[in-house]
Amino acid sequence: MPSCTRLCALLLTLLDPVLSGRAEDIDVVVFLPQNNSFLFSSARVAPALRYAQRRLEAGEGNSSVFHFHLHFHSSDSPNEALFALVDRSCARKPDLILGPVREYEAAGVARLASHWNIPMISAGALAAGFGDKNSEFSQLTRIAPQYVKMAETFSALFERFGWRSALLLYEEDKQERNCYFTLEGVYHLMSEYPISQFPVLEGVPLHVDEIVDSMNDSEVVIMCMGADRIRSIMLAAHRHQLTRGRKIFFSIELFNASTYGDGSWRRNDEHDSEAKQAYASLNTVTLLRTVKPEFENFSLEMKSSAEKEGIYDCKDCGSVNMFVEGFHDAMLLYAIALHEAMKHGYSKKNGTEVTSRMWNRTIEGIAGQVSIDTNGDRNGDFSVMAMTDVEAGTFEMVANYFGVNRTLELLPSFRAERFTLKERHEASPLPP
Amino acid sequence: MPSCTRLCALLLTLLDPVLSGRAEDIDVVVFLPQNNSFLFSSARVAPALRYAQRRLEAGEGNSSVFHFHLHFHSSDSPNEALFALVDRSCARKPDLILGPVREYEAAGVARLASHWNIPMISAGALAAGFGDKNSEFSQLTRIAPQYVKMAETFSALFERFGWRSALLLYEEDKQERNCYFTLEGVYHLMSEYPISQFPVLEGVPLHVDEIVDSMNDSEVVIMCMGADRIRSIMLAAHRHQLTRGRKIFFSIELFNASTYGDGSWRRNDEHDSEAKQAYASLNTVTLLRTVKPEFENFSLEMKSSAEKEGIYDCKDCGSVNMFVEGFHDAMLLYAIALHEAMKHGYSKKNGTEVTSRMWNRTIEGIAGQVSIDTNGDRNGDFSVMAMTDVEAGTFEMVANYFGVNRTLELLPSFRAERFTLKERHEASPLPP
Numbered sequence: 001m002p003s004c005t006r007l008c009a010l011l012l013t014l015l016d017p018v019l020s021g022r023a024e025d026i027d028v029v030v031f032l033p034q035n036n037s038f039l040f041s042s043a044r045v046a047p048a049l050r051y052a053q054r055r056l057e058a059g060e061g062n063s064s065v066f067h068f069h070l071h072f073h074s075s076d077s078p079n080e081a082l083f084a085l086v087d088r089s090c091a092r093k094p095d096l097i098l099g100p101v102r103e104y105e106a107a108g109v110a111r112l113a114s115h116w117n118i119p120m121i122s123a124g125a126l127a128a129g130f131g132d133k134n135s136e137f138s139q140l141t142r143i144a145p146q147y148v149k150m151a152e153t154f155s156a157l158f159e160r161f162g163w164r165s166a167l168l169l170y171e172e173d174k175q176e177r178n179c180y181f182t183l184e185g186v187y188h189l190m191s192e193y194p195i196s197q198f199p200v201l202e203g204v205p206l207h208v209d210e211i212v213d214s215m216n217d218s219e220v221v222i223m224c225m226g227a228d229r230i231r232s233i234m235l236a237a238h239r240h241q242l243t244r245g246r247k248i249f250f251s252i253e254l255f256n257a258s259t260y261g262d263g264s265w266r267r268n269d270e271h272d273s274e275a276k277q278a279y280a281s282l283n284t285v286t287l288l289r290t291v292k293p294e295f296e297n298f299s300l301e302m303k304s305s306a307e308k309e310g311i312y313d314c315k316d317c318g319s320v321n322m323f324v325e326g327f328h329d330a331m332l333l334y335a336i337a338l339h340e341a342m343k344h345g346y347s348k349k350n351g352t353e354v355t356s357r358m359w360n361r362t363i364e365g366i367a368g369q370v371s372i373d374t375n376g377d378r379n380g381d382f383s384v385m386a387m388t389d390v391e392a393g394t395f396e397m398v399a400n401y402f403g404v405n406r407t408l409e410l411l412p413s414f415r416a417e418r419f420t421l422k423e424r425h426e427a428s429p430l431p432p
Numbered sequence: 433m434p435s436c437t438r439l440c441a442l443l444l445t446l447l448d449p450v451l452s453g454r455a456e457d458i459d460v461v462v463f464l465p466q467n468n469s470f471l472f473s474s475a476r477v478a479p480a481l482r483y484a485q486r487r488l489e490a491g492e493g494n495s496s497v498f499h500f501h502l503h504f505h506s507s508d509s510p511n512e513a514l515f516a517l518v519d520r521s522c523a524r525k526p527d528l529i530l531g532p533v534r535e536y537e538a539a540g541v542a543r544l545a546s547h548w549n550i551p552m553i554s555a556g557a558l559a560a561g562f563g564d565k566n567s568e569f570s571q572l573t574r575i576a577p578q579y580v581k582m583a584e585t586f587s588a589l590f591e592r593f594g595w596r597s598a599l600l601l602y603e604e605d606k607q608e609r610n611c612y613f614t615l616e617g618v619y620h621l622m623s624e625y626p627i628s629q630f631p632v633l634e635g636v637p638l639h640v641d642e643i644v645d646s647m648n649d650s651e652v653v654i655m656c657m658g659a660d661r662i663r664s665i666m667l668a669a670h671r672h673q674l675t676r677g678r679k680i681f682f683s684i685e686l687f688n689a690s691t692y693g694d695g696s697w698r699r700n701d702e703h704d705s706e707a708k709q710a711y712a713s714l715n716t717v718t719l720l721r722t723v724k725p726e727f728e729n730f731s732l733e734m735k736s737s738a739e740k741e742g743i744y745d746c747k748d749c750g751s752v753n754m755f756v757e758g759f760h761d762a763m764l765l766y767a768i769a770l771h772e773a774m775k776h777g778y779s780k781k782n783g784t785e786v787t788s789r790m791w792n793r794t795i796e797g798i799a800g801q802v803s804i805d806t807n808g809d810r811n812g813d814f815s816v817m818a819m820t821d822v823e824a825g826t827f828e829m830v831a832n833y834f835g836v837n838r839t840l841e842l843l844p845s846f847r848a849e850r851f852t853l854k855e856r857h858e859a860s861p862l863p864p
Contacts (some may be wrong), residue, residue, distance in 0.1 A: 079568070083547045090522035110538065115515045136511065 023067045024348065026338070027092065030327075031081040031099035031109060034074040036311045039166025039255055040101045042072055042126065043156035047305035048324045048366075049098070051298060052331035066335055075096035075100045082108035093118060095348045098327055102176055103127045106140075114139040115349035119358070122336060123326025127181040128188045133375055139351050141358045141372065143326040143333065145287070145403065147185030150254065153285055153382040153401040154186055154222065156408040158193065161419050163196045163248060169219035169233070170213065170366050171225045172199040179224035182252055186222060194218075200225065210234035219421055220248045227264050230282075231275055234265075245422030249282045257320060265393060278392040283303055283418070287322055288381035288400055290368035294321075298328070298366050320367070326378075329365035331370070362404075371404050379403035388413050456780065457498045458770070459524065462542060462759075463513040463531035464507040470741045472533045472556065472755035474504055479737035480756045480798075481530070483730060484763035494594035498767055500779060503514055509534045514540035516708055525550060527780045528766055530537035530759055534608055535559045538572075544570040549783035551790070559613040560620045565807055571783050573790045575758040575765065575803065577719070577812025577835065579617030582686065585717055585814040585833040586618055587655065588840040590625065593851050595680060597626045599650035601643065601665070603657045604631040604748050611656035616682055618654060626650075632657065651853055652680045659696050662714075663707055666697075681714045692756030697825060708825040715850070719754055720813035722800035722830055727752075732800050735791035738826070753800070760811075765790050767802070768834025794836075811835035820845050 029050065032042040046182040053068045071094070075081035081100045097113050099107045101124025104148055110130065111226065114121035114137055123144040138292075157163070168186060180199070198214045200206060206229055215237065223230055230251050235245055260352050265275035290418055302320050337357035338348055346353040356374070364373040371379045384399040398414040401407070462481065464474040466692055495571055503526070507513035513532045520526075529545050532538045533556025542562065545552040546569055555576040562569050563580065589595070600618060602611040612631070614644040619627055630646045632638060637660055644757045647653055647669065662683050699708035712720055734752050769789035770809040778785040787808070803811045815833040833839070 079543050079547065083544070086518050086544065111511050111519065112515070114513065 003422055006362045012072075021064050026066050026068045026096060026348065027094045028068055028070050028096045028098060028331075029085065029094040029286065030070055030072045030090070031075040031084070031097070031105070031228075032072070032101070035076050039321045040327075041311070043309045043311050044302075044306060044321075045327045046070075046072065046323055047302055048298075048320075048328040050261075052328045052344045056335050060297075061397075068331070071424070075102075075105050078104055078125060079108065081105050082112065082218045085112060089116070095119075096121070097410075098122070098330055100124065101323060103129075103181055106130070110137050110140045113351075117349075118336075119334065119351045121330040121358070123323045123328075123330065126185075127234065131377065139355050141330075141333070141355060143330045143370065143372075143378055144322050145382075146380045147182050147209060148189050149185075149377070149380035149403050150182070150252070150285065150382055151185040151189040152380070152403060152406065153384070154250075156401055156406070157384070157399075157419070158190065158220070160408055161248075163219045163421070165218045166196075166222055167215055168195060168212070169221060169225065169384070170197075170199055171202055171222045171229065173202040180220060182224045183222065183255070192398055200229070206232055208232055209394045212236050212240050212242065215242060215247055218247070220250065222250045222252065224252045229420070231271075233267060233269070234278040234282055235271060235275055238274060238281070241299055243278055243281035245281075245417070245420060247281075248419060249419065251265050251282055251284050253284055253286055255287075255323075276390075279393065280387045280390050281418075282387070282396075284385040286383050286385060286397070290381075292368055295367050325365065329363070329370050332365065333363055333370065336363060337361070339405045351410070360399075386413075386415075388415075388416055393408045439759045447819055455497055455562070456553060458498050458500045458528060458773075458780065459526045459746055460502050460528045460763075461517065461526040462502055462504045463516070463522070463529070463537070464504065464533070465508045467508050468741075470533075471753045472531075473743070474506065474824075475741045475743050476734075476738060476753075477756055477759045477863065478502075478504065479734055480615075480730075480752075481763060483733060484760045484798075488767050498770070500658045500763070507534075507537050510536055511540065513537050513542065517541055517544060521548070521800045528553070530554070530762055532556065532580060533560075533755060536608070536612055538562070542569050544637060545783075549781075550817050551766065551783050553759075553762040553790070554652040555755045555762065556602050558617075562614055563807065563809065567637070571787050573765070573787060573808045575762045575802065575804075575810055576599065577814075578620050579614050580810035581617075581809070582614070582684070582717065582814055583617040584623040584835060585816070587621055588680075588833055588838070589677065589816070589831075589851070592840055593680075595853070596653045597629075597650045598652045598654055599620070599647055600627060600629045601626075601646070601653060601655045601657065602629075603634055604659065605634040609621075614656045614686070615654065632661070640664055642676065644668050644672050647674060647679055650679070652682065654682045654713070656684045663699070663703075666710040666714055667703060667707055670706060670713070675710055675713035677713075677849070677852060679713075680851060680853065683714055683716045685716055686719055687755075690694055708822075711825065712822045714819070715830075715851075716827070718817060718819040720815045720834075722813075723802055728800050736818075756788050757799050758798065759803050761795070764797065767792070768795060768864065772790055814853045818845075818847075818850055820847075851864040 026339060031038060032045050032342055034042055036043055042381060049070055053070065056066060056068065073081060074086040092118055097109060097118055097120040099122055100109055101122060104124060106122055106125035110120055112126060118139060121141045121143050122140050125140060125142055126144065126146045128148050130140060130142065134139065170183045174179055175358055198211060212234055234249065237249065241385045263281040266272055299320050302324060305310065306380040337354050340354045340357050341350065348354065360374040361375040362369055380403040382401045385395045386398045388396040388398065394411045397413055400409045400411065402409065464472060464477050468475055481502055485502065488498060488500065525548055529541060529550055529552040531554055532541055533554060535557060538554055538557035542552055542557060545785040550571060551599045552571050553573045557574060558571060558576065558578045560580050562572060562574065565572065600615040602615045604612055605676060621858055628650060630643060631655055633696050655665065666681065697711040698704055731752050734756060769786050772789050773782065773785045780786065789806040791804055792806040794801055804810055812835040814833045815829045818830045819825060820828040828845045830841065830843055831839045834841065
C-alpha cells in the first residue's frame with residue numbers, strides 16, 4: 001500500500017531528529033575524580049568536554065541535532081561511580097557514559113554499561129583485561145591507547161634489534177597498580193620471550209643492589225617507576241658497569257611526556273654528573289605528541305580554564321594530557337557514530353549499533369588523527385627518546401612507532417650503537 | 433502532652449508487627465547457581481530455605497510475625513547476581529539477600545548491599561578480603577567459617593608441635609580460585625612463619641618431581657587439590673622418602689567431609705598398596721561435623737528433596753553440606769535479629785540495626801550451635817583426620833579445633849609420633 005509507505009516515511013521523518021532537524025537530547029554521565037591530584041580530574045577534563053560540546057552544538061560534524069547534557073559524578077573512592085550509576089539509572093538510564101579512568105572503578109561501570117547496552121568511552125581502562133569485548137566489556141570504547149598498544153613498541157624494537165630477554169622492573173602500590181598494568185601489557189604481548197619481573201613496593205626502601213642483581217639474566221631492562229627511583233637505579237646500574245651497551249635500559253613515561261627526559265637526571269646534587277652519564281644509556285618510551293594548528297586554541301583554553309580553577313600546575317605547563325584530549329575526542333567520536341546510527345534508523349538507546357559505529361573508524365581528533373581498531377581500542381603512536389647530546393645531557397625523539405600500520409620509524413637523530421648490546425649474554429636462549 | 437504520648441504508643445503498636453501481632457512481609461532475594469554441579473546449587477539449598485521458612489512461620493523463635501517471600505535468582509555467570517539485584521531493586525529493594533557463594537560474584541553484591549544498607553548473609557564469600565566490614569562489606573554476615581578460621585587450626589597445630597615452616601601447594605584454576613582463597617587464609621594468618629607457595633595450574637600435567645623438590649625448605653606441606661592429584665603427590669613424596677615424619681603432610685577438604693579420607697588412597701590399581709602406606713602420613717583438615725537429634729529429620733527431608741529434583745549424587749549420600757546447613761541457619765539468624773531490632777523500634781529497612789544484631793551472637797542452628805563473632809563471621813570448628821589403622825587404611829578424627837575458645841583438643845585416637853618431625857631441617861629459622 002503506497003499511501004501507508006508514504007505515511008510511514010513521513011512519520012519516520014518527524015520522529016527522527018537526524019532527518020527532521022529537531023534536536024535530540026543526549027544524557028551524558030561523566031565519572032571523574034574531584035581530587036585534582038589526577039591528570040584526569042574532573043576540573044581538568046570538564047573544560048575539554050564543554051569545548052567539544054560547543055563545537056558539536058555549533059554544527060561541526062553534522063551534529064547540531066544533538067543537545068548534550070553533561071552530568072558530572074565524582075569517582076574518588078573505588079565503588080562511587082558504580083553506585084552513582086546504579087542509583088541514578090532507576091529513573092532514567094544515561095545515553096552515554098564517559099569514564100571512569102582507573103581500572104578497578106572502570107571495571108564495574110563497564111560491566112553494567114554493557115549489561116544495559118549503554119555506550120561507554122574512557123580515556124583510561126588501559127589494562128589488558130578490558131580487551132575482551134565479547135561479553136563483559138561489549139560497550140567499552142577506549143579512546144586512549146591501552147597498555148598492550150604501548151607494548152607493541154617494545155615488540156617492534158625487540159624484533160628490529162634482536163634482543164632476547166627482558167626484566168620488568170616496576171613500582172607496585174597494591175591499589176591503582178598503574179605500573180603493574182602498564183608492564184602487564186608487555187608481559188601479555190611478548191609472551192614468547194623470557195621475561196622476568198621485579199616488583200618494587202611503594203613506600204618501602206629501594207634495595208638497589210638486589211635490583212641490579214635481578215638484571216643478570218636479561219638483556220633489556222624496562223622500568224615503570226617514579227623519577228627519583230629511576231635515577232637511583234640508573235646510578236647503581238652505572239656503578240655496576242651495566243650501562244654503555246651491557247644492558248639496554250628503558251623507562252616508560254606515558255602521561256607527562258613533555259616534561260620527561262631532558263633534565264630528569266638533574267637534582268642539583270653531587271650525583272648529577274654521574275647521573276648524566278648513566279642517563280646516556282636510558283631510553284624513554286612516551287606517547288607520540290602531535291600538534292596541529294587547531295590544537296593551539298584548544299590548548300590555550302584548557303590552560304586558562306585550569307588557571308581559573310586554581311589547578312595550574314607547572315608539571316603540565318603548556319601541555320594538554322592524553323586524558324584531556326581523549327575525553328574531548330570521545331564526544332566527537334560518539335556524535336559521529338550516533339549520527340550515522342540514527343541515519344540508519346536506530347535510536348540512541350541502541351548502544352550496540354552506536355558503539356559498533358565508533359569501532360574500526362578514524363576521526364580527526366583535537367590533536368591529530370584518532371584511529372579506533374576493530375576491537376574498539378585506540379591504536380597508539382609512541383616515541384622513543386634518548387640522550388642525543390651527552391655534554392648537555394639533553395634528550396630527543398630518536399624513533400617513532402605507529403600503531404595503525406605497525407611500523408617503527410628511525411629518525412635522523414637515531415644512533416644504532418645506543419641500541420646494540422656490546423656483549424651478548426650467551427646464556428640467553430634464542431627467541432623462537 | 434500525655435495524650436499524644438499515649439496516641440504515639442498506640443500508633444506504634446498498630447504499625448509495629450512485632451508489637452501488634454500483624455505479620456510483616458520479608459522480601460528475600462536468593463542468589464544461587466542453577467547449575468547442579470555445585471554443592472550450593474539452588475536445587476540443593478532451596479529445600480533448606482523452605483524448611484527454615486516453615487519452621488519460622490510456624491512460630492519457632494517468636495518469628496511467626498514474619499512472612500518470608502523467597503525470590504530465587506540464578507547466579508551462574510560472574511555478574512548475573514549483581515545485575516539481577518540492580519535491575520530488580522529499582523522497583524523495590526529486598527529486605528534480605530542470601531548468597532552468592534562464589535567470591536567474585538559475592539563481592540559485587542556485597543558492595544551494593546552495603547551501599548543500600550540491606551542485610552546480606554552468605555554461606556560462602558569465604559575469602560580473607562571480605563573481612564573488612566568497616567566500609568565495603570558492612571552488611572555482610574558470613575554463616576560459614578571463612579578460610580582464615582580454618583587457618584586457625586593450622587596456627588594452633590604449629591604452635592602445639594613447634595613446626596617452623598610451611599609449603600602451600602594448591603590447584604589454581606584462575607577462575608573461582610577456591611584453593612587459592614583457601615590457602616590464602618593460612619598465608620594471612622600465619623604471616624610470622626616462612627611460608628612458600630606452589631600453585632599448580634588446573635588442566636596442566638602435574639610435574640611431581642618439581643613439586644617434591646619444592647618441599648625441600650618446608651617442614652609442613654599443606655595441600656588443596658583434587659583427590660587424584662593429592663594421591664600422585666603423596667605417592668611421589670613416599671617414593672622420595674619424605675613421608676614417615678620427614679615432612680608433615682596435610683590435605684584440606686572442607687566441603688565433602690563425610691566422604692574424604694577413608695578409602696581415598698584406593699583406586700583399585702597397582703599403586704593401592706603403596707598409596708595406603710603414603711596416606712599413613714597424610715592428615716586431613718575438615719569441618720567438624722556435629723549431629724543432634726533434630727538434624728536427622730532435616731537431613732532426611734533434604735535427601736528426599738534432592739532425589740525428587742533428580743540431583744541425588746552419591747558423593748553426598750546421607751550428608752547435608754555446609755552450604756545447605758548454612759543457608760538454613762541464615763534464615764533463623766536473620767529472624768532472631770530482625771525480631772529484636774523491631775522490638776527496639778527499628779524497621780526491617782534499617783539494615784545496620786538488623787545486621788548488628790546478627791553479630792556477636794550464638795544461635796542453635798540445624799546441626800548444632802552457630803556462633804557469629806563480633807566481626808559478623810562465623811567461628812569455625814574443624815577436625816584433623818589421620819589413618820589410625822594402617823592395615824585397613826582407615827581414617828579417624830584425631831583432633832578437633834574449636835574456634836569460639838580457640839582450643840585444640842586431642843582425641844584418644846591421637847598419636848603424637850604422627851605429628852613429630854623425625855629429623856629437623858636445621859636450616860629452617862626458628863619461629864619468632
